[in-house]
Amino acid sequence: MAARQGRATPARARRVALADALGGVLAAPLTALTDLPPFDTSAMDGWAVGGPGPWEIRSGDSVLAGHGEAPALADGTAVRIATGARVPTGTTAVIRSEHARTGPDRERARTGEGGGHLYARGDVLPGQDIRPRAQECRTGDELLAAGTAVTPAVLGLAAAAGYDELLTVERPRVEVLVLGDELLTSGVPRDGLVRDALGPMLAPWLRALGADVVAVRRIGDDAEALRAAVTGADADLVVTTGGTAAGPVDHVHPVLAAVGAELLVDGVGVRPGHPMLMARLTGPGTPRYVVGLPGNPLAAVSGLLTLAEPLLRGLAGHPTPEPCRVPVRDAVQGHPRDTRLVPVVHRAGRAVPLHYAGPAMLRGLAEADGLAVIPPGGAGPEDDVEVLALPWTAAASVPTPARGGCFT
Numbered sequence: 001m002a003a004r005q006g007r008a009t010p011a012r013a014r015r016v017a018l019a020d021a022l023g024g025v026l027a028a029p030l031t032a033l034t035d036l037p038p039f040d041t042s043a044m045d046g047w048a049v050g051g052p053g054p055w056e057i058r059s060g061d062s063v064l065a066g067h068g069e070a071p072a073l074a075d076g077t078a079v080r081i082a083t084g085a086r087v088p089t090g091t092t093a094v095i096r097s098e099h100a101r102t103g104p105d106r107e108r109a110r111t112g113e114g115g116g117h118l119y120a121r122g123d124v125l126p127g128q129d130i131r132p133r134a135q136e137c138r139t140g141d142e143l144l145a146a147g148t149a150v151t152p153a154v155l156g157l158a159a160a161a162g163y164d165e166l167l168t169v170e171r172p173r174v175e176v177l178v179l180g181d182e183l184l185t186s187g188v189p190r191d192g193l194v195r196d197a198l199g200p201m202l203a204p205w206l207r208a209l210g211a212d213v214v215a216v217r218r219i220g221d222d223a224e225a226l227r228a229a230v231t232g233a234d235a236d237l238v239v240t241t242g243g244t245a246a247g248p249v250d251h252v253h254p255v256l257a258a259v260g261a262e263l264l265v266d267g268v269g270v271r272p273g274h275p276m277l278m279a280r281l282t283g284p285g286t287p288r289y290v291v292g293l294p295g296n297p298l299a300a301v302s303g304l305l306t307l308a309e310p311l312l313r314g315l316a317g318h319p320t321p322e323p324c325r326v327p328v329r330d331a332v333q334g335h336p337r338d339t340r341l342v343p344v345v346h347r348a349g350r351a352v353p354l355h356y357a358g359p360a361m362l363r364g365l366a367e368a369d370g371l372a373v374i375p376p377g378g379a380g381p382e383d384d385v386e387v388l389a390l391p392w393t394a395a396a397s398v399p400t401p402a403r404g405g406c407f408t
């Protein structure tokens, strides 16, 4: 549902300099602005030759990379050429320096004129060591599809193909509203107050998911302040933390009802995180979304991975990744009706469940590289389970074709 909503929302595109495009997503196909190579190019340092040898060496002349077009090469002649240089018209092959020898011409030697002839040490095949123009692509060829993630390699290809800027999907703008009167922003817990663990965690996490986090605001348990923050946010997505349950100061549901938001998800069968929600705010412009994360920190992460991440992925134009399935090393207790998410770490091709996986705990998660999806009733040793990757480990994971799983 979250992924579908994200994909259905029209993406905004913007032009960015190559140097600023890393990590973005192509908003349009990357088509070649040039043939590649743009001209017939020597692949080796050596000799450009015309026709069959031996060849008379064109003296006083070398064809270098980056130079304009050299004079045409007549049949039976050769000229020194460097790797990357444009081969002169009339060139039928390039011979590497180590595959040729030069010999003074008898007549020139006799007259003391110098110069000489070039002899191949082996067979010379027509076209050898010439990279023909457009070998890699022709102008207008589609090199990469819209939706491709901009990696360092994509930047290199785009530059080679003539781009100074790329059209990328604008990063979804996200505001984070951290709710709760009991939260401290520094020091150790005291007098019933606890440290805000979500503010410091969510902004970088959301950035790693491709979001532009425009603000992290701390709001007490104050319905009016929450209403003002939700309606006044200049963002595609507002992520709230805490206040999703039905306690006396849990204001998320009443505020969403008061502002006429449409609840798309109102609680899920997953532990921790069952009170998570997603809503759409209607109004002028593109739809804005609210994802309400429960206050318990691991419950918040559960909502982050299962609601906010797929929504953001859709809004940012990222394709949906293939699910990873990995065998669990140890039995994992399940919930009788709901799915459980359990922090795991990959060891020797197995997902090892970690301790300290309670809804209010981050100790297991901080050591984890994924969250295993444990079906109702639990999983036995060696059962294959889906593992949700964490953004900082997802980049390092590779699919294993045999089982379709992912191992870091």
Ligand SMILES: Nc1nc2c(c(=O)[nH]1)N[C@H]1C(S)=C(S)[C@@H](COP(=O)(O)OP(=O)(O)OC[C@H]3O[C@@H](n4cnc5c(N)ncnc54)[C@H](O)[C@@H]3O)O[C@H]1N2
Pocket: 178, 179, 180, 182, 183, 194, 195, 196, 197, 198, 199, 241, 242, 243, 244, 245, 246, 247, 250, 272, 273, 274, 275, 293, 294, 295, 296, 297, 299, 359
């Ligand atoms: N009667 C019921 N009570 C609760 C239920 C239920 O089904 N019936 N569900 C529980 C579950 S499960 C969760 S999860 C929480 C969700 O509650 P809220 O989203 O309303 O969150 P809060 O009440 O605001 O906080 C819960 C807990 O988390 C701590 N918290 C909140 N924000 C932060 C933060 N930024 N950093 C660290 N810790 C935070 C807060 O102090 C509370 O301890 O509801 C249960 N109750």
Ligand code: MOO
Pocket: 270, 271, 272, 273, 274, 275, 294, 296, 298, 299, 300, 359, 360
């Ligand atoms: O959903 Mo609660 O997250 O079980 O802690």
